[in-house]
Amino acid sequence: MQREVLRMERVTYKEQDVTYLQNFELNIYEGEIVGLLPINAYGLPAFLHVLRSNPPLYYGYVYYMDTLVNSWQGMKRSSNRISIIGGQSSLVEGQSVLSNIFILRPGFKQEILRMNLLKKQLQPFLDDMNLSISPDTLVEQLTAFERVMVEILRAVVAGSHLIVLLEISTIVNDSEIARLHEIMKHYADNGTSFLYASPHFEELLQICDRAAIMTDGCIVKVLSGDQMKPDTLLNFDSEYDMRVRRTLHIWSDDNTQKVVFEAKNITGQYIKGLNFQVYSGECLVIQNLDNRIFHELIHILTGNEPMAEGTILVEGCAVKPCKNRKMAVVLERPGKTMLFKPMSYLDNLCMTIDERIPGVWMDSKIRKSIRLEYSKILGDDVFDKKIDDLTDIEKTELVYMRIMLQRPDIVFCVQPFKGMDMAHRMRIRELQEMFLVHGIAVVILTINMADALSLANRVIQIKENTVLTEYEQKDFSKLPLTVPWHSLYHTGS
Amino acid sequence: MKIHTEMRFISNRVAAFAVAVFIVLLVILAVCVYLVIKQSFPWQPLLVLIIAVAALLALWWFWIFKPYVASKDEISRFLDGYLPFDAIDKNEVMLSPFTYQEFDRVSKILRSSQTVNLNKRQAQYLALQNQINPHFLYNTLDGIRSEALIAGMDNVADMTEALATFFRYTISKVENLVTVEEELDNCRTYFKIQQYRFGDRIQLHIELDSDDNIMHYLIPKLTLQPILENSIIHGTELKIGTGISTIHMEKTQSRLLIRISDDGIGMDEDTLEDLNRKLGKSGEQLANAEQEKKDGIALFNVNNRIHLIFGEEYGMHIYSIKNVGTDVEITIPATTREHEIKKGVTYATRSTADGTRDV
Numbered sequence: 001m002q003r004e005v006l007r008m009e010r011v012t013y014k015e016q017d018v019t020y021l022q023n024f025e026l027n028i029y030e031g032e033i034v035g036l037l038p039i040n041a042y043g044l045p046a047f048l049h050v051l052r053s054n055p056p057l058y059y060g061y062v063y064y065m066d067t068l069v070n071s072w073q074g075m076k077r078s079s080n081r082i083s084i085i086g087g088q089s090s091l092v093e094g095q096s097v098l099s100n101i102f103i104l105r106p107g108f109k110q111e112i113l114r115m116n117l118l119k120k121q122l123q124p125f126l127d128d129m130n131l132s133i134s135p136d137t138l139v140e141q142l143t144a145f146e147r148v149m150v151e152i153l154r155a156v157v158a159g160s161h162l163i164v165l166l167e168i169s170t171i172v173n174d175s176e177i178a179r180l181h182e183i184m185k186h187y188a189d190n191g192t193s194f195l196y197a198s199p200h201f202e203e204l205l206q207i208c209d210r211a212a213i214m215t216d217g218c219i220v221k222v223l224s225g226d227q228m229k230p231d232t233l234l235n236f237d238s239e240y241d242m243r244v245r246r247t248l249h250i251w252s253d254d255n256t257q258k259v260v261f262e263a264k265n266i267t268g269q270y271i272k273g274l275n276f277q278v279y280s281g282e283c284l285v286i287q288n289l290d291n292r293i294f295h296e297l298i299h300i301l302t303g304n305e306p307m308a309e310g311t312i313l314v315e316g317c318a319v320k321p322c323k324n325r326k327m328a329v330v331l332e333r334p335g336k337t338m339l340f341k342p343m344s345y346l347d348n349l350c351m352t353i354d355e356r357i358p359g360v361w362m363d364s365k366i367r368k369s370i371r372l373e374y375s376k377i378l379g380d381d382v383f384d385k386k387i388d389d390l391t392d393i394e395k396t397e398l399v400y401m402r403i404m405l406q407r408p409d410i411v412f413c414v415q416p417f418k419g420m421d422m423a424h425r426m427r428i429r430e431l432q433e434m435f436l437v438h439g440i441a442v443v444i445l446t447i448n449m450a451d452a453l454s455l456a457n458r459v460i461q462i463k464e465n466t467v468l469t470e471y472e473q474k475d476f477s478k479l480p481l482t483v484p485w486h487s488l489y490h491t492g493s
Numbered sequence: 494m495k496i497h498t499e500m501r502f503i504s505n506r507v508a509a510f511a512v513a514v515f516i517v518l519l520v521i522l523a524v525c526v527y528l529v530i531k532q533s534f535p536w537q538p539l540l541v542l543i544i545a546v547a548a549l550l551a552l553w554w555f556w557i558f559k560p561y562v563a564s565k566d567e568i569s570r571f572l573d574g575y576l577p578f579d580a581i582d583k584n585e586v587m588l589s590p591f592t593y594q595e596f597d598r599v600s601k602i603l604r605s606s607q608t609v610n611l612n613k614r615q616a617q618y619l620a621l622q623n624q625i626n627p628h629f630l631y632n633t634l635d636g637i638r639s640e641a642l643i644a645g646m647d648n649v650a651d652m653t654e655a656l657a658t659f660f661r662y663t664i665s666k667v668e669n670l671v672t673v674e675e676e677l678d679n680c681r682t683y684f685k686i687q688q689y690r691f692g693d694r695i696q697l698h699i700e701l702d703s704d705d706n707i708m709h710y711l712i713p714k715l716t717l718q719p720i721l722e723n724s725i726i727h728g729t730e731l732k733i734g735t736g737i738s739t740i741h742m743e744k745t746q747s748r749l750l751i752r753i754s755d756d757g758i759g760m761d762e763d764t765l766e767d768l769n770r771k772l773g774k775s776g777e778q779l780a781n782a783e784q785e786k787k788d789g790i791a792l793f794n795v796n797n798r799i800h801l802i803f804g805e806e807y808g809m810h811i812y813s814i815k816n817v818g819t820d821v822e823i824t825i826p827a828t829t830r831e832h833e834i835k836k837g838v839t840y841a842t843r844s845t846a847d848g849t850r851d852v
């Protein structure tokens with residue numbers, strides 16, 4: 001007999017008359033690791049909301065631990081003890097690991113805190129995970145991997161029977177993922193179930209027993225057994241797959257070997273003496289194996305944090321990051337972080353063109369001609385929309401096109417594919433290809449290389465304080481990764 | 494207690510709220526008169542007034558507006574095709590006593606109409622049984638089998654035997670519920686007959702839960718065979734190469750999960766969405782009886798019978814990806830005794846006993 005932890009039976013969920021989940025059906029057994037592959041992101045936030053908070057349903061039933069916890073026919077509802085772990089930390093900052101795991105958990109009723117006893121109780125769990133963290137460490141001092149571990153530990157201690165992991169590979173690196181999988185298997189053997197959401201089927205194949213395919217707010221298929229192999233889903237991403245295969249190696253010969261960007265001896269709080277070069281028209285992927293370095297590097301490149309030491313050279317001239325239009329940065333989730341809502345679409349588009357065309361803000365004719373030119377690419381409708389009314393893809397297009405207008409020599413893209421569905425990832429790839437076609441070097445800063453690698457000419461891995469390894473395109477097969485199209489890197493075809 | 498019962502109708506609540514507003518207005522009037530006479534403005538009566546108005550607003554929000562929205566949503570779901578097969582909750586807030594009576598009546602009619610449909614199919618079996626004269630049919634098939642054996646045509650003999658076994662189960666056995674074992678045997682027999690047509694192009698795998706008792710659980714008769722037939726005809730038959738159909742059964746704490754899968758041609762997203770929508774909305778099936786013939790009755794017939802016998806929370810769902818395959822998943826309660834089944838047919842019986850049923 002299988003013990004069912006979660007069962008969602010024909011759930012239809014609406015918010016303000018918009019249907020987010022339609023006949024959603026999913027079941028998870030005790031001790032099972034189930035993958036969730038969202039082909040598009042539609043309905044995913046609603047699914048998580050239904051899973052945890054039991055909002056009123058339009059139709060359907062939700063069972064947790066074989067008990068009906070939510071139904072369309074109205075009932076008393078409370079939250080389910082399900083933990084969701086993703087990019088954003090749910091730990092309470094300013095509090096220690098110990099406090100987050102024991103004291104702040106629901107149901108903790110001790111009036112007098114016996115810290116030594118709690119530490120003793122925590123130690124076996126930490127040993128179990130082979131984790132060497134002091135219980136008194138403040139959570140903001142933890143690395144991303146340690147934070148994920150602490151959140152899993154907190155869920156286990158709080159008695160969550162189901163833990164949801166959202167795109168974990170975008171926050172922890174490959175070696176840490178391997179450790180995470182071991183720990184997941186360990187807890188799954190002890191009866192905890194996991195729902196592992198990732199947009200990459202290859203990633204799910206590494207750890208999951210079954211995989212649910214979600215599209216447009218509905219589970220269209222649950223794959224198991226012999227179906228858990230990469231070929232099964234070729235139909236779904238065939239367009240993307242063909243595009244990648246077609247363009248996999250076309251950028252390699254365009255490299256002119258002219259250095260457009262050089263980081264010399266960059267030093268900060270965590271980064272010590274980092275050096276790397278970027279050539280004109282190339283795509284370089286920088287994989288950061290240490291999360292703190294990753295964030296510090298982004299802060300340095302965006303000019304939010306000064307370097308303690310070092311120089312950044314663009315075309316041989318020392319520049320202050322982002323004070324120079326020759327270099328641009330596309331932040332993570334640019335649609336949310338790089339657009340100005342009170343401004344019009346056209347003004348957002350022209351924002352960084354002032355160095356190329358100084359009179360742009362004075363002369364409306366220039367802006368009109370820009371609109372005329374770019375409406376051929378972006379469509380005319382978008383120019384009349386408010387920023388809030390744009391779709392996610394339209395927002396991303398706006399940011400990338402703004403940079404295209406700016407015409408920098410180099411663009412840094414921070415985790416460009418994180419949290420994006422397939423259609424969005426495909427469009428981002430097209431936009432990055434457009435930069436390369438125009439001779440603009442693209443540097444992708446990422447933790448997960450699944451999509452980025454297929455566009456790259458070179459990969460450098462950074463760990464602790466230095467460039468750990470550098471791979472040319474011909475050596476990509478040596479990368480210790482399970483990424484899409486990995487087999488193609490062997491043959492070079 | 495009587496007041497509590499009366500107040501579950503929003504119409505009564507509105508009346509009570511109007512009375513409360515009237516009282517508050519009277520108090521305001523009294524306070525104003527008092528202030529005019531006294532020619533002073535003490536703060537205590539004003540505070541009481543503010544509290545009274547706030548209480549009225551809260552009362553309006555939680556006691557009238559929110560239940561009204563919930564009730565409105567329920568009606569819109571009803572209009573959308575989701576039917577309340579279960580009896581209406583006595584504590585549920587409704588618009589008025591007449592709405593309650595209307596819903597109750599509709600619910601009873603729905604249940605009885607479903608029962609009529611089920612009985613109609615049952616009657617069809619019986620009519621077929623009477624027309625065919627099963628003993629004559631089985632004797633004839635046995636005769637063919639004997640002749641085939643004598644003539645050394647073993648395949649014809651086996652096929653005839655399988656056909657006789659299949660008819661015996663389908664026509665002669667008229668119970669609503671059978672054991673998993675009986676249903677699986679019928680599937681094997683049906684598959685054997687189909688194999689004479691398709692040869693090695695089709696394969697059947699049966700995967701059972703390790704629970705030893707699984708063969709003794711009850712399921713509605715002819716649940717699996719029509720779906721297996723669909724999976725062969727619409728799934729694997731159109732596939733190039735060997736098609737595998739799999740019947741997978743699992744028992745959870747309280748349910749029996751049956752999955753009939755094929756690795757055939759699958760279906761596109763629109764067809765899948767349409768089928769699942771129709772399976773979820775029993776009302777749509779009732780409203781479009783003609784559509785049933787167009788879509789093929791097997792899936793909807795099985796789904797409706799499950800809803801009727803076990804309740805709305807059980808039923809069928811389809812998963813499919815084009816060129817990957819299709820899974821039909823059936824969820825029913827795990828039970829080995831017929832009297833444990835409390836819904837569906839028992840409702841109909843209860844309704845008749847009450848004398849409230851129309852049909």
